[in-house]
Amino acid sequence: MSSTYVEAVEVKAPFDWKRAFFLFLGVALFCIIYYSPAWPDAIDPAGKHFALSVQGKGALAVFALAATWWIFEVLPIGVTGIAIGVVQAMFLIRKPEVAFKDFMDPSVLFIFGSIVIGLVFTKSGLTKRMAYKMLSIVGERTSMIYLGCFVMTAALTHLMAHTAVAATMFPLLLAINALYSDNDLPTKFGKGLFIGMAYVAGAGSIITLLGAARGAVAIGFYKEMTGKEISFFELSYYMAPIGWLMVFLLWGFIMLVCKPERAVIPGLKERAKRMYIELGGWNRKEIMTLAIVLSVILIIALKNWVPALKSIDKTAILLTSTLLFFVFNILNVDDLEDIPWNIILLFGGAMSIGFCLWQTKAAEWMAVNWLQLFASSPGIVFILGMAFFVMIMTNFIMNVAAIAISLPVALVIAPYLGVGGEVIFFSALMVAGMPFLLLIGAAPNAIAYNSKQFTTGEFFKYGVAASALLMVVVWLAVAVIWPLMGMQIFLK
Secondary structure (H helix, E strand, O other), X not given: OOOOOOOOOOOOXXXXXXXXHHHHHHHHHHHHHHOOOXXXXXXXXXXXXXXXXXHHHHHHHHHHHHHHHXXXXXXXXXXXXXXXXXXXXXOOOOOHHHHOHHHHOHHHHHHHXXXXXXXXXXXXXXXXXXXXXXXXXXXXXXXXXXXXXXXXHHHHOOXXXXXXXXXXXXXXXXXXXXXXXXXXXXXXXXXHHHXXXXXXXXXXHOOOOOOOHHHHHHHHHHHHHHOOOOXXXXXXXHHHHXXXXXXXXXXXXXXXXXXXXXXXXXXXXHHHHHHHHHOOOOOHHHHHHHHHHHHHHHHHHHOOOOHHHHOOOHHHHHXXXXXXXXXXXXXOHHHHHHOOHXXXXXXXXXXXXXXXXXXXXXXXXXXXXXXXXXXXXOHHHHHHHHHHHHHHHOOOOOHHHHHHHHHHHHHHHHHHHOEOHHHHHHHHHHHHOOOOOOHHHOHHHHHHHOOOOOOHHHXXXXXXXXXXXXXXXXXXXXXXXXXXXXXXXXXX
């Protein structure tokens, strides 16, 4: 009796030269910037000097390293986030207890809480209920499914933070994508669905103060600098046409670059109606989930008007929902394994590099140098230049910080060029809400990435074109829309 032994030969994967090149490029850029001689001071129109410290130059070096690794995805995006803290500590750019503390910043925990809400929507069955109901209304055309999802996303951001909206929409889009494709492989429809959701979440969030924290902070900052108050309704009055124009333009853009493989999904409308009926009546978990989430959203929204709530942190309010999900057994400890920790670590790193650029004054140095280029330009060019800077910076650091470093310089230069302060404020706030280039620019970008329908490189590629479209809309707003609505663009 003989036996035959078949020895399995492990197939060795070829060496990834592309990954090695960009891995080394990130390190090389860090070394070139960090070890270069001192850079010249930035000088504002009033003659004030802004020196770039050794730590500030180090922050720019970490910035270059992280951007390279994130764009070309040479490491998991969350691991690159960890590298940001490690490099700051190793090279004494900031103290370790400061650099790593940012990974547990309230903003990061707010994202965690928002993702948990999305997880609960899926587990309770609410996601399928919402998806089937929407599909039974919008029908079988993939272009209309795109539009229905985008309009729903944008509308929700008028009432709740765009991070929470993205986390809520994400499982719904997964359910819709599952009806389009039988496998998990990326499709053009999948790319468009998730990238589009991230983009329109930003576009919708600029319309009210409830869409993101940046609006309220920027209003307070503007009032402190100019003494002028911008009301909730004034902000919505000027931002609504711009936000919704961007939503529909982005729909057209996504249809162009991510045109679905199929124009129609035959029988989808009837299938969605049937599947909705099969879900039966609302169960206890669905009702409890909806009650908890709506209560949290209402309390966060009321913070702007109820004095007793103003002192309560919005992250604490949102995380209360996480606690209640466990208290009422809607979630259990095993569900924590479904949290996309890669995304949480990504935003921990994003907060760390953002605070690093801010605290070392590197971001301020960049803002002064950039805006000084437009100090003798026509007013419209200066406005667009300032908006472009905020748009780029908000892809790397917190959008509130991007506004805070650029507004002071811009508001000093603006009167010399006959430009009104209000248009500086609104154009900056507009682009700060729409970081289309990098995942770290906004939580919806990173949440969409968790779908595995696109790479960071693809997101960046589409983002370049979408950002160009955004700048065209900025010009349209400044030159046509806002003047027609009564905004003073140029001083008389």
